[in-house]
Amino acid sequence: MSKSAAFFYTPDFLRYRFGEEHPFNPLRLELTVDLLHDCKLLDPADCLPPRVATADELATFHDPSYIETVRETSLLGYPTAEAAAHDLGTEDNPVFADMHEATAAVVGATLQAGETVMEGKAEHALNLAGGLHHAHRKRASGFCIYNDVAILIHFLRRKYQARVAYVDTDAHHGDGVQWAFYDDPEVLTISLHETGRYLFPGSGYLHELGEGRGYGYAVNVPLEAFTQDASFTECFETVVPTLLRAFEPDVIVSQNGCDGHVWDPLTHLSLTSLSFRRVPEVVHRLAHELAGGRWIALGGGGYDIWRVVPRAWATLWSELSGRPLPPRIPSSWIDRWQPKAPERLPESFDDDADTAPPIPRRREIEEKNRITARAAVENASPLVRGIRGMA
Numbered sequence: 001m002s003k004s005a006a007f008f009y010t011p012d013f014l015r016y017r018f019g020e021e022h023p024f025n026p027l028r029l030e031l032t033v034d035l036l037h038d039c040k041l042l043d044p045a046d047c048l049p050p051r052v053a054t055a056d057e058l059a060t061f062h063d064p065s066y067i068e069t070v071r072e073t074s075l076l077g078y079p080t081a082e083a084a085a086h087d088l089g090t091e092d093n094p095v096f097a098d099m100h101e102a103t104a105a106v107v108g109a110t111l112q113a114g115e116t117v118m119e120g121k122a123e124h125a126l127n128l129a130g131g132l133h134h135a136h137r138k139r140a141s142g143f144c145i146y147n148d149v150a151i152l153i154h155f156l157r158r159k160y161q162a163r164v165a166y167v168d169t170d171a172h173h174g175d176g177v178q179w180a181f182y183d184d185p186e187v188l189t190i191s192l193h194e195t196g197r198y199l200f201p202g203s204g205y206l207h208e209l210g211e212g213r214g215y216g217y218a219v220n221v222p223l224e225a226f227t228q229d230a231s232f233t234e235c236f237e238t239v240v241p242t243l244l245r246a247f248e249p250d251v252i253v254s255q256n257g258c259d260g261h262v263w264d265p266l267t268h269l270s271l272t273s274l275s276f277r278r279v280p281e282v283v284h285r286l287a288h289e290l291a292g293g294r295w296i297a298l299g300g301g302g303y304d305i306w307r308v309v310p311r312a313w314a315t316l317w318s319e320l321s322g323r324p325l326p327p328r329i330p331s332s333w334i335d336r337w338q339p340k341a342p343e344r345l346p347e348s349f350d351d352d353a354d355t356a357p358p359i360p361r362r363r364e365i366e367e368k369n370r371i372t373a374r375a376a377v378e379n380a381s382p383l384v385r386g387i388r389g390m391a
């Protein structure tokens with residue numbers, strides 16, 4: 001049995017494209033895959049062509065009327081009143097031709113990543129086009145048409161009766177996934193994100209804890225704007241290992257949005273490469289410690305497509321595959337893409353120390369985040385906190 005990591009990619013992912021002016025740009029995937037090739041980190045044998053999810057699979061999470069509307073809108077190529085009722089054709093979620101097929105391909109790849117890991121064909125699997133964590137049962141949201149994460153977790157629950165830990169470090173709250181499993185104690189959702197006070201989707205507060213039997217199995221760590229690496233990784237390490245060890249998952253699903261980087265144009269976190277190296281390291285260790293190595297990693301947000309996403313996601317794949325990054329970004333990659341890039345492309349995987357310079361409010365931000373992270377652990381169900389038998 002191979003103990004490698006599987007990488008799911010097809011150029012069809014580039015069809016998931018809202019348009020020229022839209023921040024969600026699939027070119028970031030091409031830039032990343034190209035970088036991995038130049039770094040010799042991607043073996044043709046690791047790359048598996050994904051399949052397209054069926055309507056039945058989409059319907060394990062989405063309402064059939066919504067799927068039908070996406071299909072129709074996809075054919076028409078413009079939004080109808082019916083589409084508008086499902087938040088399609090908005091500024092965030094414009095309609096594009098083949099929208100249904102393009103998103104179903106992303107979902108198919110995520111399901112295959114799940115299958116590959118659960119069947120033991122690889123210990124870890126990655127779908128960088130996945131992580132569309134905002135889509136709701138009946139509506140598009142935040143650049144997400146179908147929620148591949150929620151569909152994956154339903155699949156892991158139904159087919160394998162797996163206990164699933166979901167760890168979301170996108171700068172935006174993983175709301176669609178949280179609400180999908182809000183009453184399910186077999187699915188622990190943890191989201192660290194910039195506070196929803198001013199940022200989309202405006203949820204992900206400490207008091208969102210789950211409901212019914214799932215109470216205490218939704219965990220949120222809303223962080224202050226301008227949070228830097230030291231505080232982010234401190235909060236991550238306060239919350240995630242503690243709760244995962246107590247929860248004892250069969251499999252870990254991670255959403256690895258990299259829009260918390262200080263250069264990202266859509267959010268106000270101030271992270272650098274350090275956080276995007278540290279998070280997958282910890283998740284990787286926990287997957288082996290707790291879940292027989294089973295780890296399904298997905299992409300997510302990331303809107304500095306030239307300077308941030310390729311480096312962050314190459315770092316993620318390096319962690320999954322166990323293959324070290326080269327000391328520098330290959331000059332072949334820089335030479336190929338610099339003429340098209342609006343900014344100077346970095347030459348190193350690691351950001352400089354002054355990428356996110358210290359700010360006057362730093363101590364206050366760190367202290368607030370520390371209190372938030374401790375409260376998130378305190379609020380979790382006693383079963384999640386690991387106080388078994390005392391509840």
Ligand SMILES: [Zn+2]
Pocket residue numbers: 170171172257259300301302
């Ligand atoms: Zn995001």
